[in-house]
Amino acid sequence: MMRTASKERATGCSIQLSDATGFPRALPPVRKIGLGRRALAGLMPGAKLPDDEIARFESSLERDFFVLLEFNPDVQRWDPQPVRLPVEKTGTDYVPDVLVSFYPGTNGGDPRRILYEVKYREELRLRWNDYKPRFQAARRYAKEFGWEFKIITEREIRDGGLLWNAKFLLPYIYDEPDDIGTVLLEAGLRRLGPTTPTALLQASSSDRWEQARLLTTLWNLVACRYVHTDLTCPLNMNSEIWLHE
Numbered sequence: 001m002m003r004t005a006s007k008e009r010a011t012g013c014s015i016q017l018s019d020a021t022g023f024p025r026a027l028p029p030v031r032k033i034g035l036g037r038r039a040l041a042g043l044m045p046g047a048k049l050p051d052d053e054i055a056r057f058e059s060s061l062e063r064d065f066f067v068l069l070e071f072n073p074d075v076q077r078w079d080p081q082p083v084r085l086p087v088e089k090t091g092t093d094y095v096p097d098v099l100v101s102f103y104p105g106t107n108g109g110d111p112r113r114i115l116y117e118v119k120y121r122e123e124l125r126l127r128w129n130d131y132k133p134r135f136q137a138a139r140r141y142a143k144e145f146g147w148e149f150k151i152i153t154e155r156e157i158r159d160g161g162l163l164w165n166a167k168f169l170l171p172y173i174y175d176e177p178d179d180i181g182t183v184l185l186e187a188g189l190r191r192l193g194p195t196t197p198t199a200l201l202q203a204s205s206s207d208r209w210e211q212a213r214l215l216t217t218l219w220n221l222v223a224c225r226y227v228h229t230d231l232t233c234p235l236n237m238n239s240e241i242w243l244h245e
Helices: 007-011 060-071 121-144 162-173 179-192 197-204 208-223
Strands: 042-045 054-057 075-080 085-087 092-094 098-102 113-118 148-152 227-229 241-243
Touching: 042 060, 054 060, 054 075, 060 075, 060 098, 060 113, 060 162, 085 121, 092 121, 113 121, 121 148, 162 208, 179 197, 179 208, 179 241, 197 208, 208 227
Parallel strands: 113 148
Antiparallel strands: 042 054, 075 098, 085 092, 098 113, 227 241
């Protein structure tokens, strides 16, 4: 499985956002994306893309949204370029960016599904009249299946620290569990209560190499939401962390 950062860099909680392209899809894409067609295009694997397929993104904004979907524990799966829709009066087709399926709520029922279009706000402002018929077609199609259609922009995707944390923590989700390290860190968190990564590591071991090993385990526990923190703020060694009960 692809890693966005090496362990040495991640242990120091250092990552360049431009280094992370994200990270398994049931519906085959109905549109082929040529690399380099826009400023940034590429490929992204992910555990929530069934059948070990690879998602293609056309912009850094799409890539960042895919990273958030992969990191979101409420997302069951996401399918890029899921359908091709005819647009009335234009003679053209429109392919929305991604269909997202969320886990059912506590009351059960069918999973919520949202058809998303990813766009920069400035692009929407400049080309709204061109895009409007496409979005109307997508809303009609989504309504037929009981889905929603939403437009999402850089304001929702890149606002705050969630994206930074997703890019930093996502590789740790795929780590094999460290049972011994988990027990040690859990005991420290129960003893200390709300604390910081620095204080927890110092309380768990006086050996610097052991602290480094435990830090990798700690980031896995944070990524899997077993250890909690405020993910809307960029994570660092002085962030407050606490045990999920």
